[in-house]
Amino acid sequence: MIQETPSAPSFSPLYRQIKSLILQGLESGEWRPGDAIPSETELAVRFGVSQGTVRKAVDEMAAENLLIRRQGKGTYVASHNDAEQRAKFRFLRLVPEAGGLESPSSTPLECWRAKAGQEASRILSIKPGAPITIIRRMLKFAAKPVVIDEIYLPGEVFVGLSLEMLQNHQGSFYGLLESQFDVRMVRAEERLRAVAADRANAALLGVAEGSPLLSVERVSYTYGDKPVEWRRGLYLTTEHYYQNELG
Amino acid sequence: MIQETPSAPSFSPLYRQIKSLILQGLESGEWRPGDAIPSETELAVRFGVSQGTVRKAVDEMAAENLLIRRQGKGTYVASHNDAEQRAKFRFLRLVPEAGGLESPSSTPLECWRAKAGQEASRILSIKPGAPITIIRRMLKFAAKPVVIDEIYLPGEVFVGLSLEMLQNHQGSFYGLLESQFDVRMVRAEERLRAVAADRANAALLGVAEGSPLLSVERVSYTYGDKPVEWRRGLYLTTEHYYQNELG
DNA sequence: GAGTGGTCTAGACCACTCC
């Protein structure tokens, strides 16, 4: 007989406890995105363990993109406002067919408030009827519209989010959520399908009604696997493709 | 000034050298998929380093899905014939919308030999005109056709591959390549697009011509980043979706 | 109980960054 998921883990190593202590520091905001956390030796003293044990905890968190190690400098809390290019394409997997390297630009279209329906409440695990904020926006590569996004956010987490805020902001959407609302996206799950363009979206993307589009449904999670974003994107994939690595 | 990719790495730690020694053992066939490799202490003695250094090398290779550690038993060479369910869905990301758990079944349609054109030779890094083997097959979930695959393989690597062999084989396609041709797929890159079904494929999938399909182009690599498979799949995504995790 | 991987420690030294 095989036990796939034993209900009670028989053993929890020390470094995992350290890991969850550091996680608490991230969730509580003791260390914010972009900050340096204390050095390994400091943390070892604080938690009363050896430096090697702290190291193993930090190693795992670095592998999960929660922390970033920089030799000679220190260990930092990962941020969507980081300068590295790879950080920017961690969540947007759309790549131009021809080697153009220029980043896409975001154009907010609408932003309004509504009440959560059944589906939104289930996915965001909020009460049906709870306030949500809905955003529609367009992504352009080299001035050509390529993506239409519809984004659903729990209203209680992102109070005050407005179209003006989106329009005035420089940088990535997740960077804004992080710096303005203290919510950092940690991971996401996507479901991809091929669909036919309806009339409205076809017009926005400049293609014929019924053209095939890539539908990308995404649920994003912050610390503690809490879902805080549900979005659906329609990608025009004639001159771009969705890139994926199977490890 | 920032050096993004220094041409000469200034330093190569011991555990990476150990790692590449173990990799040699895999490439040379000293340890085959499914085999156990020697214990950490044995390897430490053989390579003249401490057990901790071997451990770090093996850790990385386990993270890359090249090796599988089993506490109390040993460390094994990963195989596409492994029993674990997660191993089977590492390369097929298509999931049924409704919770059905049954695995897809493969139906080989055609298998013939040809000469590599320009594109195939570039992607598989073989000479133009070199022999290749082309396979067409269908994947069915619950007896319904859902995927049409066209697979291009370098003929010199897979000599003797035939339609009969495909028809008689139980288990996954990569499992067959591994046990019959000693080639293990290690990683792959995929490019996804939405396309319109042509008449032939529409008929095979039982949909109208022009229906949106998910086009999945894949290049697979074996040890040493050598490309050994190029395939294009057309996925019907009305009752299934392509699942992806953004870490 | 023997053998395997997994954890934890303590200490030495190296590579890198910044002052």
Added chain:
DNA sequence: GAGTGGTCTAGACCACTCA
């Protein structure tokens, strides 16, 4: 030169598997 993360070692003990 001081401080950081990165490597390497040696040894002790724990958890798990199998005979």
